[in-house]
Amino acid sequence: MTASEPLTARAGTAALDDHGVVAALGGLVDGTGYWSGKGALAGIERTGRYLAGRGEQGEEPGRAGEGSWSRFIGRIGAVALRAAVEPTRDERRRRLLALLEIWADSPFADPxxxxxxxxxxxAEGGPEAVRDERGAAVAVGWAPGGLRKFVDLRAGEADPPGLGTVEEVTDVPRGGWGDAGQVRRLVDLVRERGPVPWDLDAVAGLRDGTGMGRAAASLALAGMVSGGYLPHLDDRERRIHRLKVAEIEDGVREPGRTSPLDRLDLMAAVLPEDPAELWEPQGMRAVAERIAHAWRERYGRRTVVPERTFGTVIELNPSRLSAxxxxxxxxxxxxxxxLGSDLDTWIRNSDFRPFPTAAGEWDLLDFEDTLRAVVPNLFRVYAELPAGDPVRAGAPGLVRALRERLNHPGLLLDAGNLSRTVGDGVADVRDRFGSRPYAGPEPLDVANVDDGLTVVVDGGVDRTGTRFRPKLYFRPAFYGDDERSRTLLEARAGSRYDPDVELVEWLRGPVCERIVERIGDPALPPGTYETNPVFSAPDVLGRAARGLGVDEDAAALYLQLLTLYAPSDRNVRTWNGWKAPRHREAADVLVEHGLAVEDRRARAGRRLFLPGEWIHAGKPYQPMEAWKAELLGLERSYNGRLENPPPLPTRTLPELFARAWELVEGGRGPSV
Known part of the structure; x- marks a missing residue:
């Protein structure tokens, strides 16, 4: 057997050694494109044999993907959990079990x-593997900067033979779950008893023990903590998890910016010492407790929020953050x-263009993600969650925290690109921003100026020779109603995809303040919604009922159709506390009075609509009546649909109800 033959010594495994291996390992390995062919299992097996000195004469190590499988050494429990549990589909389970069999016979399972x-x-042209009486070393994949990933095994006290200049080396974890006996026993038990039955109570326990969502907890208990990798679950898997597609899409984002190594470490020691305990009545609940403990040690415990709240947030689709x-x-x-403390940021060089960074690897990106997800959705949190809900009740504190962070002079945020009408480089804007260069920890490689509020940096050049547009960064602590701020606004290219300046303005503005005051107002009874004008705008509701000549229920429903972003039948019944018959009765009144029409329309979730033009929208945007879109300030995209990010709100809900009724009362309401 030679290096050109990607074959495993196990006849029953050869048929499984294909592109399906990477699907089975999804979220636990990097560089999935490198795993697309055959021979990954054989590569791992042959590497283990080579390191142990057991290979056949002339046999060389194999290759498996880009080498990230080597992280499984000392952490194979994450793979074993996925192989054992019921939700894993059989085609993936067979490949995982084949890998575990290979693992058990390798030095990787020897503590x-x-x-x-x-x-x-x-060295160029150097050997990919070396072996002598001191041990062995194998290059298992590529790494950035021309480096190679390697695994070595020491046979005695001396260091094993080397492949070159070692830049980084780490002893693998030892003594945890996953010795050869445990791995073999788990494989045998799965084949003898079938997969471990799924336990929804264990999922609930993991959710309560961590504060993560139910979908994330279910995926984690199945060994599928993925941090962005989207597992393609079939109907059977979704039924076992009892998850909808939108919940799965959200759940995979829960771990945020965690690496495959982080996820392997999280799950490495959650299996019982005796794998047979998994099949006991409380077996999976014990696993859930161990996962919860490992999660809390790394990430802390979040406040547990109601399932209905999670569902509402998933519908909001705050794409930068999981629910x-x-x-x-x-x-x-x-x-x-x-968010917990001030961020000191600075601009650093990169291959393409300078960009802001902070001391913590992800601190600035997480802050920006929070700012860009929370502020555009703050209105709907205020409007569509009930009084007393922990997420809604936390909004005033979050707004204060964001404002405090924005007031820190050391924070720099993205203000977008320099407008083409202003210039094409720093040389064109010195009359606006002055000539003082940016003073940071390192000199920037491109021309730049800094007027104290705004930093302008020329764009770099990519590999094709294309030059990026100059970038603007600003210090929100110094942004306000002054000449420097007006200069920034005039110089930036208007783009809804670089929203930080607008978000900062709105967060400090009067509308946000009035929304915060409304959330803190005890006049809204616990469990009721601001979207119900019975509680939030009773005076407007009374005028509408009298003006329309209808009862209060019909008037409330009409105001909701006029103003609310997504008044689906389900949402309206939740907000108003109605059962279906009461909802139908109010709807019939509006139809009889010519105030609404009945219809079926894609992605509306309702049967009642305002008369007039209907504007379609693709996900994640909301289709709605043209009259309401104009009231809310929504702009059509190039194709005439509502597929632009919605503007930041300009009114509280009572103010919006009042404005809508003012238009109707003045003869400017929706009409055919």
Whole structure:
């Protein structure tokens, strides 16, 4: 057998050694494109044999993907959990079990083996593997900067032979779950008893023990903590998890910016010492407790929020954050990276263009994600969650925290690109921003100026020779109603995709302040909604009922159709506390009076509509009546649909109800 033959010595495994291996390992390995062909299992098996000195004469190690599988050494429990549980589809389970069988027969499952992993700089044309009486070393993949990933095994006290200059090396974890006996026993039990039955109570326990969402908890208990990798679950898997597609899409984002290594570490020691305990009545609940403990040690425990709240937030689709992380920004904002304390940022060089960074690896990005997800959705949190809800109740504290962070002079945020009408480089704007250069920890590689509020930096050049537009960054602590701020606004290219300046303005503005005051107003009874004008705008409701000549229920429904972003039948019944018959009765009154029409329209979730033009929208945007879109300030996109980010609100809900009724009363309401 030679390196050109990607074959495993196990006849039953060869048929499984294909592109399906990477699907089975999704979220636990990097560089999935490198795993697209055959031979990954054989590569791992042959590498283990080579390190142990058991290979056939002339046999060389194999290759498996880009080498990230080497992180499984000392952490194979994450793979084993996924292989054992019921939700994993059979085609993936077979490949995972095949890998575990190979693993059990390798030095990787020997807790006595002295194995290291790391990065090495190899000489050009040097050997990919070396072995002598001191041990062995194998290059298992590529890494940035021309480095190679390697695994070595020491046979004695001396260091094993080397492949080149070692740049980084780490001993693999030892003594945890996953020795050869445990791995073999788990494989045998799965084949003998079938997969471990799913336990929804264990999912609930994991959710309550961490504060993560139900979808994230279910995926984690199945060994599918993924941090952005979207597992393609079939109908059977979704039924076992009892999750909808939108919940799955949200759940995979829960871990945020965690790496495959982070996820392997999280799940490495959650299985019982005796795998047979998994099949006991409380077996999966014990696993859930261990996962929860590991999660809390790393990320803390979030406030548990109601399932209905999670569902509402998933519908909001705050794309930069999972529903769990979005809710945590409101309920536990002090624990969110970038929110708990001031951020000192600076501009650093990169291959393409300078950009702001902070001391914590992800602190600035997490702060920006929170700002850009929370502020555009703050109105709907205020409007569509009931009084007393922990997420809604946390909004005033979150707003205060965001304002405090924005008031820190050391924070720099993105203000977008320099407008083409202003110039094409720093040289064109010195008359506006002065000539003082930016003073940071390192000199910037491109021309730049800094007027104290705004930093302008020329764009770099990419590999094709294309020059990026100059970038503007600003210090929100100094942004306000002054000449420098007006200069910034005049110089930036208007783009709804660079919203930080507008978000800062709105967050400090009067509308946000009035919304915060409304949330803190005890006049709204616990459990009721601001979207119900019975509680939030009784005076407007009374005028509308009298003016329309209808009862209060019909008037309330009409005001909701006029103003609310997504008045689906389900939402209206939730907000108003109605059952279906009462809802139908109010709707019939509006139809009889010519105030609404009945119809079926895609993605509306309702059967009642205002008369007049209907504007379609693709996900994640909301289709609605043209009259209401104009009231809310929504702009059509180039194709005539509502597929632009919605503007920041200009009114509270009572003010919006009042404005809508003012238009109707003045003869400017919706009409055919």
């Amino acid at each position: 006595r083996a002295r194995i290291r992993t790391g990065l090495v700089r190899m 769990g992380r979005f809710c945590a920004a409101f309920t536990d904002h002090a624990s969110i990276r970038g």
